[in-house]
Amino acid sequence: MSEVPEYIYKSDKPIQLKSLINEALYILDKFGIPLSGLSQRRMERMAMAFLAVANVKQNTDWAKADYSHALRTRDIIRYCNNHFHENISESSYDDIRRKDLKLIVLAKIINASSANPNAARNDGTRKFALNPEYTALIKKFESDKWEQEVEEFLSSRETLEEQLSDKxxxxxxxxxxxxxxxxxxxxxxxxxxxxxxxxxxxxxxxxxxxxxxxxxxxxxxxxxxxxxxxxxxxxxxxxxxxxxxxxxxxxxxxxxxxxxxxxxxxxxxxxxxxxxxxxxxxxxxxxxxxxxxxxxxxxxxxxxxxxxxxxxxxxxxxxxxxxxxxxxxxxxxxx
Incomplete structure (x- = not known):
């Protein structure tokens, strides 16, 4: 697999955690999430929300990514505070949905309302979980042919980046x-x-x-x-x-x-x-x-x-x- 680029280089987080966040962004980048124009902090927040939903706490956890692990927005905040050296206020739970997970949900990498498909957008019980189709690829991250498998998977799909680029x-x-x-x-x-x-x-x-x-x-x-x-x-x-x-x-x-x-x-x-x-x-x-x-x-x-x-x-x-x-x-x- 190719060397992971350093998307986040201004963060004061520990080296291992910064490495994990860059890996998460590399996965999202390869899955067709448009990262251009996003600030360092916005990318960092997106990556941590993705990691929380995937239940990945360290670099060795990718094979354990779990689509049955569903979290509410407040759960995601607690997960980030507990595992990623954050101090996010629980009152900012709506930012998780409107900002941190917005592009990933639009790309269908994460499913919203996994437990209740009919839940309203502002329903506090609404949970987020990995799309099983993407989970299989996430679990294989760092394997020798991972990029090739991603390309083959996306060859019959239109990525979010392609949808937004239009003409x-x-x-x-x-x-x-x-x-x-x-x-x-x-x-x-x-x-x-x-x-x-x-x-x-x-x-x-x-x-x-x-x-x-x-x-x-x-x-x-x-x-x-x-x-x-x-x-x-x-x-x-x-x-x-x-x-x-x-x-x-x-x-x-x-x-x-x-x-x-x-x-x-x-x-x-x-x-x-x-x-x-x-x-x-x-x-x-x-x-x-x-x-x-x-x-x-x-x-x-x-x-x-x-x-x-x-x-x-x-x-x-x-x-x-x-x-x-x-x-x-x-x-x-x-x-």
Whole structure:
């Protein structure tokens, strides 16, 4: 099974509990729950409500997930307070139904009113339990072919993410990787620039570089080669710290950390120091690149660019701006 991404990285909960919450979010993500745009706390609350209904208290409990374990909203609050270091007031029981479980119930991963299908929405006796069809997959979590089994299960079903996306696919930006794979990015200037980095910058300056990570506004981990990053001793994956694009050239043993800047995010001295500290153990040589769509945007950020980094501007794709004086000092000879 693939490495579980770190959806929650700002939580002050114990490491093991944070790991369990990230596993729960990974399961929900794979089941088609749209997590994009949700705050860290909202995802954390959703994951804990899901864990409570599944009766999963620790990482080793997934095989014990139980669809006969039905809880009322107040029961879910007590479960979270007792097992997940929470202090949720019982008076906020309606938030469990309206916020924490809303998407999971809409996706039919959890059944509402499991004990009484005719119960009113605000009935205090209304209970929530896992859908038996999803329970079988949850119990197999961490097995070698778990992702494949999920894909096969969902192949004949429309996920909540697909239902909510409706016809927005018409505006997606197709991006072709050097491997020939095509990924659809959400519309927007930032993703237009990411497309140009992948299709224009890396073929020119990447020495056969392979994309190891790229995110999207609708999918934080649109493409992730976690095993390769692990072999390179890259720092622990955390979306809050990752650059926009990571690519690796096996030919040069160069790892490109690229920020695609439309309104923010240039590699400043502070950001450079942060990235250098995070990649101290990395076995590849690091290339730091800030990319812009045009020179006008570059001029806005040029005072913030750190030395010992590169700048690429998409409207002049055959040129690189090198922010370091001595490395390339010398005359340009006539060809």
């Amino acid at each position: 927005r696919d018409l505006n997606l930006i197709p991006v072709i990787f050097s491997s020939g794979k095509t990924f659809d990015f959400s519309p927007g200037k930032h993703n237009e620039l990411q497309k140009l980095i992948i299709e224009e910058f890396l073929p020119r300056y990447g020495y056969g570089a392979e994309i190891l990570y790229v995110g999207d506004t609708a999918n934080k981990f649109l493409h992730l080669e976690a095993e390769i990053l692990k072999r390179l001793k890259f720092f622990e994956i955390s979306h809050g710290e990752l650059p926009d694009i990571i690519a690796y050239s096996l030919e040069r043993n160069w790892l490109y950390l690229i920020e695609a800047v439309h309104t923010s995010g240039a590699i400043s001295p502070v950001r450079l120091l942060e990235l250098k500290k995070l990649t101290e153990q990395c076995e590849a040589n690091i290339i730091f690149v800030t990319a812009f769509l045009d020179r006008t945007t570059f001029r806005q950020f040029s005072p913030d660019i750190a030395w010992e980094t590169e700048v690429w501007i998409a409207d002049a794709p055959d040129h690189i701006i090198h922010f370091n004086g001595d490395k390339f000092m010398g005359p340009y000879l006539e060809k």
